[in-house]
Amino acid sequence: MALHSSGSLSDGEPTIRVQKLVETQLSEVPSQYIQPPDRRPSDTNNSTDLTIPVIDLFGFDPAHRQAVRAAIARESSEWGAFQVINHGIPISLLNQMRTAGLSFFTDCPISDKLAYACDPKSFASEGYGTQMLLDKGVDSQSSVLDWRDYFDHHTLPLSRRNPSNWPHFPSDYRELMEQYSDCMNLLAQRLLALISESIGLPSSWMEDAITGMGAEEGFYQNITVSYYPPCPQPDLTLGLQTHSDIGAITLLIQDNVGGLQVLSGQGDWVTVQPLSPDAIVVILADQTEILTNGKCKSAEHRVITNSSRARLSISAFHDPPKAVKISPAAELSSLTTSVLKFSYTRFQDQFDIEEKNKIFATIAQYSIFNSRFLPIHINMLDSLK
Ligand SMILES: O=C(O)CCC(=O)C(=O)O
């Protein structure tokens, strides 16, 4: 069941934006946004003592490379998520992106925003939306809605990039997004080189494996600007439900509100503290866990809401092109165990929602049904360990 634009329940897709709902000054959230008890922030373990690690990249200075590699190796296996500083991306660009993203949500009339509405029926459609594709076949518990609106941009490869699909407001939005996309792409490449080295593989190994050796295309990159309006009942809701990212590596910036949480190895939810305006959050994703045969962890994360302040984040997802076959580095089987933990998957198949039952039956050992796009999270990686 989903919210209709009228706000009533229907079998249609949720088209009402959370920001619009909040404007009605509601004191209780509609039932579709209420999480089942075991998923509510108030009923899960929250740790106030832990923080996710911060890694100084020293501007990729070769003199510090060995120490940086060691830190990356440790935190990739322990957390699968960390913040980086001194990463080489100008802080002015990060600030301009936050300002432009926020301006679209707060200064643009709803009618202008709706001109960019994504198609809720089409998978990973570009544009302004509120709920990434809902699977009608799942149980009602799983179809709880996120307290979030977003704008998703198809940014790379260049053949997918069409800035005229992006907001025209503020006036520098499109140009900034192109610049930001290129900078994030470069940072993803540089981080993957460090990750490769940190597990004893040649620098280019991860990037080659993700993009398909020699492929001209490079990463599939999507950039999502997420806007989480204040919520009257933060204990009952989630801005974004628990999930791991489906691709290889996610680079994220946030404002100073806070709300992103990462699940620790001990099962506690740990808030990613807004550190400084130039910190970038690195979240390792499912394909990286597979490629490294489990040496790097795909971090489970979620977003909690609060009652007083809207929150903005910008995620740059770097995924394999659809036809690339992902399998663990053979070299790693001797380094870790005598057997590989995972066999292979083709990234393309994970997108084939209609066919998911067939996929689960035919892709040996590993498949994922990921809540970045779907409302429930079944992390097959966990069940295979
Ligand atoms: O808003 C955030 O901090 C997290 C966003 C996220 O996890 C996602 O879009 O996959």
Ligand SMILES: [Fe+2]
């Ligand atoms: Fe995510």
